[in-house]
Amino acid sequence: MMLWTAANPAPNPRRVRLFLKAKGLELSATDLSLMKREHKSDAVLALNPRGQVPFLELDDGTVLAETISICRYLDELHPEPPLLGTTPLERAETDMWIRRAETVLGTPVSLAWQHGHPFTAKLVQQIPAMGEQARGNAQTAFAWFDGQLQDRQWLAGTRFTLADIALLTIVDFAGWIDIKPPATLTALADWHARATARVA
Missing domain, CATH: 1.20.1050.10 (Glutathione S-transferase Yfyf (Class Pi); Chain A, domain 2)
Structure with missing residues (x-):
């Protein structure tokens, strides 16, 4: 599982990083330079056609984009501590x-x-x-x-x-x-x- 992300102050990548920190989780990550427009490269667009970060590349090649969707998926895999709710x-x-x-x-x-x-x-x-x-x-x-x-x-x-x-x-x-x-x-x-x- 690979998290494609970018450095601060970009708010969406940071949202997932803080979620991981609050969960006590660590993921392999690839940092892209937004200033260099690396998120718009052909290689990245092939994975995420929106050309935005963050996105999560699963081991089977499935790609999940959008911060809340990524966090929901990780919360299902690792429900403790609950950050979305238990009821x-x-x-x-x-x-x-x-x-x-x-x-x-x-x-x-x-x-x-x-x-x-x-x-x-x-x-x-x-x-x-x-x-x-x-x-x-x-x-x-x-x-x-x-x-x-x-x-x-x-x-x-x-x-x-x-x-x-x-x-x-x-x-x-x-x-x-x-x-x-x-x-x-x-x-x-x-x-x-x-x-x-x-x-x-």
Whole structure:
């Protein structure tokens, strides 16, 4: 089994790496340089036609892409400690918070990256106004998550889950592109400190 991945700050490869760390798992890995566009090479496209990382190449040649799909597969193989839930309700709650992390915060951060960062100017036709609007939407998302975390330790209540890992990688990538929550959002800051320590 081989994990094809890339170094920080890329949030999706990091999401799987933190999941593995939280699980206490180690996989053979091949690191690709995103700056050198190695993920778009013919050899990589033959394995993953989307030309994105991470993806997991199984011993029989099967390829699994998309971070949550990879983590689900590994969680089935190694159920302890449970990071997706052990009951139908827990798994549904984890899914709900993953989707919220990806859509409520992940979408504006992604749009800000695509339409407002110098690196991506070489790759997409940027709409600067969209990038600016996305930065504002990310701040609204930070405030929403801060409100949700007022009375809970983790997104899914008392359980540290893949949802926390998903949100952590998005918050950290947002910071890397200079989108940071204000210090007044103390519940979010406290959660961030706990989550960072949990996967350290």
